[in-house]
Ligand SMILES: Nc1ncnc2c1ncn2[C@@H]1O[C@H](COP(=O)(O)OP(=O)(O)OP(=O)(O)O)[C@@H](O)[C@H]1O
């Protein structure tokens with residue numbers, strides 16, 4: 007389990023995280039939803055040590071940690087693909103850096119790219135494919151970290167609804183496939199309802215966790231499930247209330 | 253590619269005409285200003301004389317380039333990896349550029365002799381600065397977000413250098429190399445002027461003393477051709493190595 011208690015962070019005296027408490031159970035899919043600019047990316051940056059926190063506790067599997075840099079694979083909001091590498095070679099980067107067996111990694115990355123709908127584009131360089139394709143490649147690269155925790159910052163932001171749904175199905179296979187603990191950020195409430203075991207709603211900046219739901223419905227889920235619709239209403243009410251209060 | 257080359261050829265032809273005609277009409281003596289046709293004639297006709305000297309100058313330039321690379325690549329890396337070294341060295345580097353190369357040429361001949369070595373060092377001294385500066389600038393221009401990505405992967409400095417900093421800096425490196433090879437001829441020739449028994453600079457000094465202005469011009473023509481060829485070679489290498497920077501014609505974006 008990842009546990010954050012009272013995590014705080016300010017930039018130039020301006021608070022962005024104002025005491026964030028949250029728990030991500032091991033093997034669970036937790037989705038954090040919140041208004042734009044509320045500090046979601048900053049939260050993941052702090053968790054991974056990209057920037058240090060000002061205060062608060064962070065622990066993984068019961069042990070306090072400075073950050074989760076070596077335990078987590080972090081897909082940032084920006085795809086950050088290397089322009090001189092093909093999609094396949096970009097996906098291979100973590101395996102290369104970690105010094106893992108390359109032929110095996112190449113097979114795995116190739117297979118993941120195909121499952122992401124990128125068959126035939128493995129040899130293309132990033133500037134030759136669309137933003138959504140780059141994002142999917144960045145997702146494959148994130149999976150290639152082979153770390154127990156996956157942090158995803160709006161991984162499907164530039165995808166059409168159909169591709170998005172296909173990737174949701176794919177992502178749903180991951181926790182059982184890989185035994186992974188996932189914390190994902192999104193703006194999209196439908197997406198959150200389809201994927202989350204635990205759904206968290208963030209307040210506007212400075213950020214706190216304002217609401218939490220456990221979703222036990224088996225996946226894949228039907229959007230018209232009455233229980234999901236009820237939760238959807240509650241989440242929307244909280245988000246709108248939050249915006250009104252800002 | 254065809255467009256600019258054709259334009260250049262046209263301009264050169266036009267300039268040659270604008271030079272040829274007055275020289276012929278006024279009957280200017282060849283020991284003051286020879287006509288382009290005559291220079292071309294000498295440049296091609298005295299191939300036997302010029303080619304061996306050109307080979308020497310080319311060797312000096314290429315060796316100078318290798319020497320400059322041998323110093324610039326590690327130095328730029330050191331300055332990048334250790335900001336303290338950069339703070340210490342960059343004023344020295346900038347100040348060194350204020351020293352006119354002509355002024356040190358005689359000293360280099362004293363230290364390294366009349367042979368190849370002094371010219372190689374001379375060329376290297378000139379090439380080394382644009383190479384170091386552009387390489388360092390290339391390293392430093394690497395977007396911080398990418399460095400974060402490599403840190404998250406657990407990559408050490410060398411792993412990051414190989415996969416991120418070096419490829420990132422390559423276009424800058426080639427920019428510096430292009431400047432370097434185009435000024436390298438200057439270094440070699442100055443070295444030869446000060447004291448040499450071979451090389452195009454030596455030919456120029458000898459020809460000048462005998463009022464063979466056509467031969468001087470012919471040597472200049474050879475030098476320019478060599479500079480251009482080197483420049484073209486570097487450009488060709490750059491297009492091969494940094495192909496990812498050049499979007500394919502008709503491709504996306
Ligand atoms: N490095 C930084 N320096 C200064 N301010 C920052 C920095 N990073 C983020 N901020 C500020 O922190 C606040 C939250 O930014 P953050 O990127 O975490 O928001 P977000 O919730 O991820 O937004 P979005 O949904 O648009 O991605 C913003 O007001 C932003 O200006």
Ligand SMILES: [Mg+2]
Nearest residue numbers: 046047083159
């Ligand atoms: Mg964000």
